[in-house]
Amino acid sequence: MPELASRAHLQKIAEVIDQARVDAGGKPLDAVAYTRGPGLMGPLLVGKVAAQTLSHILGLPLVPVNHLEGHIFATELTQPIRFPLVALIVSGGHTDLVYTRGPGRYRVLGRTRDDAAGEAFDKVARLLGLGYPGGPVIDRLARQGDPKAVPLPRPLMPETWDFSFAGLKTAVLYHTQRRGFPKKPLGGQEVKDLCASFQQAVVDTLVFKLLRAAEEYGARDVVIGGGVAANSRLREDVTARALEKGLRAAMPPRELCTDNGAMIAQVALHRLRQGRVSRRYRSEPALAFENWAA
Ligand code: KG4
Ligand code: ZN
Numbered sequence: 011m012p013e014l015a016s017r018a019h020l021q022k023i024a025e026v027i028d029q030a031r032v033d034a035g036g037k038p039l040d041a042v043a044y045t046r047g048p049g050l051m052g053p054l055l056v057g058k059v060a061a062q063t064l065s066h067i068l069g070l071p072l073v074p075v076n077h078l079e080g081h082i083f084a085t086e087l088t089q090p091i092r093f094p095l096v097a098l099i100v101s102g103g104h105t106d107l108v109y110t111r112g113p114g115r116y117r118v119l120g121r122t123r124d125d126a127a128g129e130a131f132d133k134v135a136r137l138l139g140l141g142y143p144g145g146p147v148i149d150r151l152a153r154q155g156d157p158k159a160v161p162l163p164r165p166l167m168p169e170t171w172d173f174s175f176a177g178l179k180t181a182v183l184y185h186t187q188r189r190g191f192p193k194k195p196l197g198g199q200e201v202k203d204l205c206a207s208f209q210q211a212v213v214d215t216l217v218f219k220l221l222r223a224a225e226e227y228g229a230r231d232v233v234i235g236g237g238v239a240a241n242s243r244l245r246e247d248v249t250a251r252a253l254e255k256g257l258r259a260a261m262p263p264r265e266l267c268t269d270n271g272a273m274i275a276q277v278a279l280h281r282l283r284q285g286r287v288s289r290r291y292r293s294e295p296a297l298a299f300e301n302w303a304a
Contacts (some may be wrong), residue, residue, distance in 0.1 A: 019056040027060065031154070033058030039070055043278030046074035046290070047297030054293035056241065064290075073278040073287050075183075076297055080273035081235035082110065083280070084262040087272055091260050092230040098220045100244075101236030102128035102143070106299075107219060109227050113280035114303030116187050119223055127212060127238045130175040134182050134208055138201055148205045149241050154197070160185055161259025162211040166218055173219065175212065186238045213244045217251055224257055231258050240267040 027088060044061035058074075065072040082097045094121070099106040105122035125133065128145055135144025140151075156285060161182050165174050182204065189196060196204070224232045232252055238244065238263055252259040281287050286302050 016052060017185070021052050023056050023060045026271070027064065034088075041065075041071040041073050041278055041282055041287075042068065043073040043274050044077050045077045045080070046288075046292070048077055049295060051293060051295050054295065058291065058293050069291060070195060071282070071287060072291070073281055074291050075274045075277045076300060077269075077274070078104065078106065078108075078297075078299055079116075079277045081239075082108065082233060083113070084235050084266045084270070084278040085233050085260045085272035086276055087266055088263055089254070089260055091233055092258070094226060094227065094229050095202035095233050095260075096224040096229045097230040097233040097235065098216060099236045099240075100216065100234065100238035102126060102132065105175075105216075107171050107173075107223055108299060109223070109229070111206055112303060113277070114284065114286060115301055116299040118299050119172060119227075120219070122173040122175065124174050124176035125179060126142035127173070127175060127216065128236070130179050130212060131238065133143040133179050134205075137179075137183060137186065138196070138204070140201075143237075145238060145241060148209055149243070151202045152206040152209045152243065152284065155202030155204070157206040157210035159203035162207050164211055164214050164218070166215060168222075171219060171223060173215065175215075178208070178211055178215075209241070209243055211249050216244060216246050220248065220252055221255055221257065224252075225255060229257065231260050234259070234261045235267060235273075237268045240264040260266075 026071055042061045042065040044057045045054060061072060078099055081099045085091055094109065094111045097108045097110060099108065103126050105127045106118060107120040109117045110121055131148055132142060132144040135141065140147045165177055169173060185204065186196065220232050230246065233281060234248060245261060248259045284303060286304065288302060
């Protein structure tokens with residue numbers, strides 16, 4: 011049974027719409043966009059019904075949008091992006107490597123075979139008793155740690171564009187067990203070093219694959235998006251290593267890496283400009299990338 015719309019979702023959506031209209035500052039609206047999927051059925055339904063209602067009341071077109079495309083185009087909210095490009099979507103649920111020649115034209119090159127990148131951060135943080143979500147706290151602790159302190163594997167798997175982070179997570183677990191954890195607590199510096207080492211192993215793997223795909227597919231830009239794209243080491247390393255290869259790394263400001271409505275509006279804008287607004291309104295929890303450009 012899918013999760014049903016909760017009272018909290020229903021209350022939040024009204025606040026979000028009110029705030030969006032304040033932020034729009036009375037500017038005329040072109041359309042009402044909403045997320046068709048992927049995601050949890052409850053919030054997807056609440057968003058859809060709210061968007062349908064607004065579109066009806068305001069007499070504006072209704073534009074269903076794929077959440078994953080939103081993470082690619084979030085970057086465009088603050089800077090132009092150049093096609094073709096290879097995008098890396100890294101969130102709590104996704105690790106997708108996608109080649110695109112423009113809005114509505116996608117080729118998924120690889121994805122995770124087990125844990126998503128964000129999930130790996132969350133699981134390692136839970137193991138170390140650092141709370142949820144794990145990404146931001148590991149990011150912060152890693153700044154005071156040595157990324158070379160703990161030797162951890164880089165799951166590069168050069169024969170495929172897919173990713174796998176389960177082994178890395180297990181390597182972290184074994185390391186802590188060898189140190190006598192959880193019977194014996196880890197020292198403060200030990201935790202920081204482990205966070206830095208784990209983060210570096212994830213970042214090295216992500217950046218290696220992203221840049222290699224970009225070279226192979228003749229991309230002009232590489233783009234990162236999703237919650238893990240807020241990671242400071244990932245942002246620094248992808249920028250520096252792309253430059254070494256004559257590529258440009260583009261990414262949203264931190265606050266637009268995590269889920270937001272602006273990125274959904276940006277995708278809707280492309281659909282409207284190209285006259286390719288979808289009539290598939292149904293919420294799809296497992297929606298994948300779909301091509302829609304002419
Ligand atoms: O895109 P997102 O906000 O939600 C979805 O999963 O759709 O991503 C959340 C994920 C969480 O796993 C969180 O730990 C991770 O993004 N995250 C980070 C950072 N900030 C959030 N991971 C690494 N470093 C961060 N600074
Ligand atoms: Zn997301």
